[in-house]
Amino acid sequence: MRIIHLFLVLVLAASLQGKAQSKHEWKEASSGGYSYRYISGDPMQARFYTLKNGLTVMLSVNKKDPRIQTLIGVRAGSNNDPKDxxxxxxxxxxxLFKxxxxxxxxxWTKEKPYLDQITNLYDKYNKTTGAxxxxxVYHQIDSISGLAAKYAIANEYDKMMTNMGAQGTNAHxxxxxxxxxxxxxxxxxxxxLAVQAERFKDPVFRIFHTELEAVYExxxxxxxxxxxKMYETMLATLFPTHNYGQQSTIGTVDHLKNPSLVAIRKFYNEYYVPNNMAIVMAGDFDPDYVIKRIDEAFSYMQKKPVVEYKAPVEKLITSPIVKEVFGPDAENVNIAYRMSGALDTKNAVVLTVLSQILSNGKAGLLDLNLNKQQKVLGAGVSTLPWKDYTVFALSGRAKQGQSxxxxxxxxLAQVDILRKGEFDESLITAIVNNFKLFEIQGLESNGNRANSLMDAFIKHRGQNWLYDVAYIEDMSKVTKKQIMDFANKYLANNYVLLYKRKGEDKSIVKVEKPPITPVEVNRDAQSEFLxxxxxxxxxxxxxxxxxxxxDIQKGKAGNADLLYVQNxxxxxxxxxxxxNMGSWNNKKLPLAAQYLQYLGTDKYSSEEISKQxxxxxxxxxxxxxxxxxxxSITGLQENFDKAVELFDHLINNCKADExxxxxxxxxxxxxxxxxxxNKAQILSGLRSYATYGAKNPFNNQLSTEELNSLTAAELVAIxxxxxxxxxxxxxxGPDELSTASAKITKLHQQPGSFKEDMPQLKFEKTVMANNKVLFADYxxxxxxxxWVRNGDVFDPGQSAVxxxxxxxxxxxxxSIVFQTIRESKALAYSTYAVYAQPNKKADRYAMLAYVGSQADKINEAIAGMNELLNVIPESEKNFETARSSLKKDLETERITQDGIVFSYLNAQKLGLDTDIRKNVYETVDNLKFDDVKKLHQQNIAGKPYSYCILASEKKVSLDDLKKYGEVQKVSLEEIFGY
Incomplete structure (x- = not known):
């Protein structure tokens, strides 16, 4: 499951042709025997079809790459969950992946009776009390599930999609x-389409209890x-009656423990109907062919009436409501407002402009008044534009010694500035110009196109696409008075105030793991349908x-070599x-780079530079x-000279400011x-410690003493x-090579001869001699x-295998790991294991594996992964699927634009002068499973590893971990270097 922030997505649907054509309107057309609607002046040229059974189809052609982003959406989520x-x-x-x-x-005929029994047992389990x-009852479920799994083929959906070259298989x-x-x-x-039409026709809820365990995780x-926890507390407080706040998407602990397959089937029958679904495709295809094939594939679906969620009207918030959330992570504060939903298009446009006036990353009130002036550690805004209500929130983190x-x-002072109108109205024009830039960038992405269309369907079945296409034009019409009126009406004392405080959360009750017997995954089995x-x-x-x-033209820009690709x-x-210098050359360089954003020159203040x-x-x-x-300096080519000259002025003339x-x-x-x-930071530091030793890139930081003694003059000199x-x-960019060279030479100051690079620290990956456990308490x-193990030095001849x-x-x-750890044994929600290729010639490969599990399952999880690291299971069908997937990924991958140059530079670091992908593609057909097994045996199996473990000492015994190797409890000072 994921959460999508949709402001940028909304922007992508606005009109690129606004200057040439200010009017947009719905029009109808026919092609290939199908009628569709579209909006004049829509840069995505999106077609909107409604098939006879009510299925919505939205298509946007983009021939940039030979790939298509597809989304199949249902207008039903946690709002529609039954209360029980x-x-x-x-x-x-x-x-729906089973x-x-x-x-x-x-x-199926032998599997079905067992699945029917499981359905009935869960119904019984749901009603049973007493531990x-x-x-x-659960023991019966576990036993019958084991019998049913003997007839199941785990991950067959994933195998089919992988085999056809699909990427990003997911759902939310x-x-x-x-x-x-x-x-x-x-x-x-x-x-x-063959797979998807079958998938939604009559899904079977098999291998349920292990999937249930994944949801527990x-x-x-x-x-x-x-x-x-902050997010859920915010919603529960803002929405005391609406399901936005009363029903979390993942569900309550009690409900997770008591699932009903009968209720799930009922939900599917009620909401997974064509008039409540949409298929979106964005990419390289013939729309006439695609719509015909979709119609043929999904014509079996029958229209049904759908009971939509009836949103209650929430009572007005008339004074601040204060809540506290406790946990181990850093403290912060959120101020959240509830206002009209995304269907209120007039307010939605004003809110977009208002939010950008507050925070746009450069010239907003929070950007200049708080972040630029360093009055807080960080501040920003966020928006959740849902159908019934929109949530608008400000957030901030405290600096040292600040409450x-x-x-x-x-x-709140910045909100007050909005209400009073104490901001320059010209900022609205700048916001519109930047949104035009975002729009051009976004149109290159099939994912942005598809998500924009799907969002329009979920909110209003695509009927308001006219509003989306004209979005930037409407933004340009917003006035200062409208912003002030909006702020005074909606941003008063009607907020929820949330404090994230450091401390123990005594309310946490985890979902306990029921005893689960590993089930069959039948790796080599294949259905006739596959x-x-x-x-x-x-x-x-x-x-x-x-x-x-x-593909790359080379020239000179002053004394510097110039690598050029035309846009x-x-x-x-x-x-x-x-x-060719970084923090390994000078630990102060990252601080100097950070310092630059706060500096002015003799000509401009820091705020003026950001505004420009x-x-x-x-x-x-x-x-x-x-x-x-x-x-990097990026933007509109028409402003290239101004941008390059302004940055050059800044870096050469920035003034020290103590x-x-x-x-x-x-x-x-x-x-x-x-x-x-932050547990993610701690775990990242543990991995670096395991990879390089006690002195490593992660803790290559200035000590507290070094930081305190740092002077402004030192950083400005750097x-x-x-x-x-x-x-x-x-x-x-669009300029010809000669033009670009001449402009850069003129605008970018360079010395007569360059200085030699500063000396560089060397961090070498360690060679593990014995198993070791690096433990951090959290x-x-x-x-x-x-799991971390460093392998041999890079060999380009090994890239294919x-x-x-x-x-x-x-x-x-x-993959084998995912099938075994999650599907068969239900030991983790997330798991992987890869033999990672280094990014430079003299560097080593690294075997990296991961399992995130319940603390009481850590020994089972470690044993499960160790078994796979020592003995690689052989599956002919999985192997052929892996080969097919790799080939199709390479066939459809297009490295374009400035990606060409960075591919070249990366190849140089590896000591290569050609595109390594060609060698991989030409070699992979000749590889056998024995080649993969040999790599596993020589580099992975039976080798010593460093186990990086992040857990609570209250839940994991350090003595128990000694069976995996020598245990070293690593302090935060050792991990971070300060």
């Missing part, structure tokens, strides 16, 4: 929607996530490899200065990595403290000197385990 079965829509989403009577089963009685459930996602090759339309992960109430007051789909004809896509000598699609440019960049719809960033630093540095040090100290409370070091210039329900191994073994939902 919350989480049901989400359960159903998971079960197959039907025709796939996912070895013998012993419930255990007895939210409050008003359930959406199924696939990214397919353009040649796989017929196969895709998902729930427990949420209990460990302070951000999710959350101080942050709250600062946030064979039929595999045999369907398809036209092969011819792969396209890069020829670095032809022939639109009026955007991306300019980069790439230095925002006004011309351009942007800059300085990104120091470990070994490279990349400066007061700004003092504020930055304060914020950094707080951020560093917060990092030590910035002033940076352009004097050797760097490569990369240009992607207050959490779950336990997270990473490494890629094939990862596809087969542990890189996806159809």
């Amino acid at each position: 079965h919350t989480g049901l829509a989400h359960y159903l989403e998971h079960l 197959g039907t009577t025709h796939f996912g089963s070895l013998d 012993d009685a419930r255990k007895a 459930t939210w409050v008003e929607e359930t959406v199924y996602e696939e990214d397919i090759p353009s040649t796989a339309v017929d196969k895709f 998902e729930k427990n992960r949420g209990l460990d996530n302070d951000g999710r 959350l109430d101080d942050v709250k007051d600062l946030l 064979k039929k789909v595999a045999d369907m004809p398809e036209t092969a896509v011819k792969p396209q490899w890069l020829d670095y000598n032809k 022939k699609d639109n009026g955007l440019f991306r300019l980069y200065y790439r230095f 960049f925002y006004n011309i719809a351009c942007n800059f960033s300085v990104q120091p990595g470990n070994e490279e630093t990349t400066i 007061q700004v540095l003092a504020g930055m040090k304060n914020r950094m100290q707080k951020a560093r403290s917060d990092n030590k409370l 910035l002033h000197e940076l352009p004097a070091y050797r760097h490569t210039v990369i240009y992607y 207050d959490m329900v779950q336990a997270e385990v990473n 490494v890629n094939l191994f990862n596809n087969y073994f542990g890189g996806g939902m159809g």
Whole structure:
């Protein structure tokens, strides 16, 4: 399940042709025997079809890549869950991957009686009270499930999609929607539709109790996530009667423990009907062919009346409602308002402009008054534009020595500025210009196109697409008075105030693990339906490899080498200065890059520089990595000269400011403290410790003493000197090579000769001699385990077998690892295992594996993964699917635009001068399972590993972990280096 922030998506549907054509209207047309509607001036040229059975189809053609983003959406989510079965829509989403009577089963007639028994047993379990009685019923469920699984083919859906070259197989459930996602090759339309039509015809809810365990794990992960707890508390408070707040998408613990297959089937029958569903496709296809094939494939669906959720009217909030959430992560504060929903299009446009005036990343009130002036650690806004109501929220984090109430007051002060109209009305024009930029960028993505269309269907069945297309035009008409009126009406004392405080959350009750016997997965079994789909004809896509000598033009920009690719699609440019130096050369470089955003020059203040960049719809960033630093300047080509000249002026003339540095040090100290409370940061640091040893890239940080002694003059000197070091210039934009070269030479100041690169620290991956356990204590329900082992030095001749191994073994939902750990043994919600390729010639491969499980299952989870690391199961069918998937990924991958240059630079680091993908593609057909097995035996099986374990000492025994190797409890200071 995921949550989508949709402001940018809404923008993508606005009109690119606004200057040339200010009027948009619905029109009708016919093609290929089908009538459709469209909006004049729609840059996506979206077609809206309604088939005879009520099924909505929305198509947007984009020939950029030979792939298609597909979405199949249902207008039903957690809002529609029965009150006594919350989480049901989400359960159903998971079960729609389990197959039907025709796939996912070895013998449906023999499997069905067992599944009927399981359905009845769950109904009995649902009504049974008393711990012993419930255990007895569940033991029956477990036993019968084992018998039923002997006839099931686990992950057959994933195998079919992988075999046809699909990527991003996924689904999500939210409050008003359930959406199924696939990214397919353009040649796989017929196969895709055959599988999807069958999938939704009569789904079978098989392998249910292990999938139920995966949902338990998902729930427990949420209990460990302070951000999710804040989100759910916010909604419950804003919506005391509406299901937005009263029914969480994943469901309550009690309901998760008492599922009903009967209720799930009833939900499916009520909502999964054609007049409540939509198919969206965006990408490279013939719309006339596609609509005919969709009609043929889904004509079996019968229209039914759908009872939509009737939204209650929430009482007005007349004074602040205060709530507190406790947990181990860093503190923050949120101020949330409830207002009219997305169907109130007039208010929605005003709110978009208002939110950008508050925060747009550069020139908003929060950006300039709080973030730029370092009055808080960080502040921003977010919006949830749902059908019935919209949630608008401000959030902030406190710096060192600052209370959350101080942050709250600062946030509310910015809202007060809005109400009073104390902002420059010209900011609205700049916002519109930047949204036009976002729109051009977004149109390149099939995913953005598809999500925009699906969002329109979920909210209003696509009927308001006219409003979406005219969105930017409507934004340009918003006035300062409208903003003030809106702020005074909707942003008063009618808010929910949430404090995220550090402390123990005593309300957490995890979903307990029932005893589960591992079930059969029948890896090599195949249904007749799968064979039929595999045999369907398809036209092969011819792969396209890069020829670095032809696809990149080379020149000079002053003394710097210039790598050039022309943008022939639109009026955007991306300019980069790439230095072969990073934090391994100078630990102060990342701080200098951060410092730059707060500095002014003798000519402009820092605020004026931010405003100038925002006004011309351009942007800059300085990104120091470990070994490279990349400066990027991007935006509209018409403002190229202004943007490049302005950045050059900034970096060469920025002025030291000790007061700004003092504020930055304060914020950094707080951020560093917060990092030590973040479990993802801690686990990342443990992995780096395991990979490189006690001194590693993760903790290559300034000590507290070094940070405190840092001066503004030191950082400014680093910035002033940076352009004097050797760097490569990369240009992607509309200008010809000669024009670009001349402009950059004129605008970008360079010395007569470059300085030599600074000396670089070397971090070498360790060679593990013995098993070791690196343990970090964290207050959490779950336990997270990473396996780390460094392998041999990079060998380009191994690239094909490494890629094939990862596809087969542990890189996806159809892999051996996922099938075993999650599908068969129900030990984790998330798991993977990959043999990771290094990014430079002299570096080593690394075997990385992961399981996130309940703390009381940690030994089972470790044993399950260890078994796979030591003995690789052989499955001929899985192996052929992995090979087919790899080939189709390569056939349909298109590296374009500035990606060509970065592919070239990455190849250089590996010591290559050609596109390695060509060698992989030409080699993979000759590989046998024995090649994959050999890689496993030589590099993975029976080898010592470092186990990186993040868990609560209250739930995991350190003595118990000694059986895996020498246990070292790693302190936060050792992990972070400060």
